[in-house]
Amino acid sequence: MDSEKKIFKVFETIKEKIDISPADSVITYLAGREKNGLGVREEIMILNKLYDEGIIDVVNNFSNEAI
Amino acid sequence: MKYEGYIFKIKARQPEFDKAFKSYKERTEGHGIVLPQIAKKFNQSFQEFESLLKNKTGGNDSTDFRSSLSKMANINSYIKDNFGLIEDLYALRNVFSHRMRGEYVADIKEIALTEINKIINSIKIPRIVIQEFGKEVYTADEDQLIRCVVEKMKQKTYTHTPVYSKEGKCLGVFAYSSLFEWLADKLNNETNMEIIFDKIYMRDINKKYLNSPSVNFDWVSETKSIYEIIPQFEYAVNSSKRLDCLLITKNGKCNEKISGIITSYDLPSIKNK
Numbered sequence: 001m002d003s004e005k006k007i008f009k010v011f012e013t014i015k016e017k018i019d020i021s022p023a024d025s026v027i028t029y030l031a032g033r034e035k036n037g038l039g040v041r042e043e044i045m046i047l048n049k050l051y052d053e054g055i056i057d058v059v060n061n062f063s064n065e066a067i
Numbered sequence: 068m069k070y071e072g073y074i075f076k077i078k079a080r081q082p083e084f085d086k087a088f089k090s091y092k093e094r095t096e097g098h099g100i101v102l103p104q105i106a107k108k109f110n111q112s113f114q115e116f117e118s119l120l121k122n123k124t125g126g127n128d129s130t131d132f133r134s135s136l137s138k139m140a141n142i143n144s145y146i147k148d149n150f151g152l153i154e155d156l157y158a159l160r161n162v163f164s165h166r167m168r169g170e171y172v173a174d175i176k177e178i179a180l181t182e183i184n185k186i187i188n189s190i191k192i193p194r195i196v197i198q199e200f201g202k203e204v205y206t207a208d209e210d211q212l213i214r215c216v217v218e219k220m221k222q223k224t225y226t227h228t229p230v231y232s233k234e235g236k237c238l239g240v241f242a243y244s245s246l247f248e249w250l251a252d253k254l255n256n257e258t259n260m261e262i263i264f265d266k267i268y269m270r271d272i273n274k275k276y277l278n279s280p281s282v283n284f285d286w287v288s289e290t291k292s293i294y295e296i297i298p299q300f301e302y303a304v305n306s307s308k309r310l311d312c313l314l315i316t317k318n319g320k321c322n323e324k325i326s327g328i329i330t331s332y333d334l335p336s337i338k339n340k
Binding site: 004005007008011014015018019024025026027028029030031032033040043044045047048050051052053054055056057058059060061062063064 | 074076087088091131
């Protein structure tokens with residue numbers, strides 16, 4: 001799978017969550033667990049990229065250990 | 068890299084998110100995913116259907132499909148009757164346009180395309196009321212004898228007869244309930260209970276009996292979709308107002324020549340079209 005397709009899979013996952021959430025909601029994205037065929041590291045990198053490009057805002061970020 | 072945890076709480080920025088999503092979608096659609104021709108046609112048809120729905124229900128780009136569909140089902144009986152089918156077709160459309168599921172789910176049948184096109188046509192080029200219900204409607208003019216009009220209505224079981232002036236203006240509608248109301252008024256006013264019907268011509272009838280709230284009719288234009296008729300009757304019922312018939316004229320105006328009639332008895336025939 002090429003990189004653009006991987007990025008698009010993350011987009012689609014986010015879009016699906018947005019479509020079923022109330023307007024302007026904060027949504028939870030669990031990198032590596034969204035069952036879209038991508039690994040944890042890949043998804044974390046893509047989400048950082050989307051943040052850097054001003055496409056998403058990251059309201060909070062943590063791992064299990066930090067909870 | 069700023070964020071290292073795997074749990075992200077995020078918000079999409081608009082319109083940047085939608086713009087980037089669209090751009091990636093266009094770029095990736097050419098990458099190794101070859102949808103069958105019929106699936107492409109189906110997706111195009113479904114897109115047309117979505118646009119039609121939004122257009123008819125006053126939606127915009129941010130209106131979601133289900134909300135437009137529900138609104139449309141309230142004003143169009145064809146959509147309401149096919150609600151389940153449309154939901155299935157929507158799911159099918161998602162298979163081929165979201166998350167590349169089309170890669171894994173193999174086939175789409177011709178019937179899906181036929182069905183979505185039938186639904187589109189029911190909105191774009193629907194059967195209109197004049198095609199289905201255009202007919203000679205019995206009307207009376209003000210110089211006719213009441214006796215003759217009543218006899219004709221009894222003979223042919225006509226419930227509503229529009230009454231016209233010599234100048235061709237609609238004076239109102241003479242219905243079964245017009246006589247009933249007149250009788251009720253008489254019973255209320257006469258003390259000796261001897262009721263005499265002394266009217267001779269249609270023009271002698273008090274106009275209040277031709278335009279009373281109990282004469283339940285409305286006007287409808289010739290070009291109205293037949294699928295909007297059942298919702299009109301349903302709306303009347305939901306508003307606690309009985310609707311017995313719709314009189315058809317060119318533009319749905321009361322001062323035009325009547326070109327047909329739709330009664331509540333005709334409703335089952337719409338369901339079968």
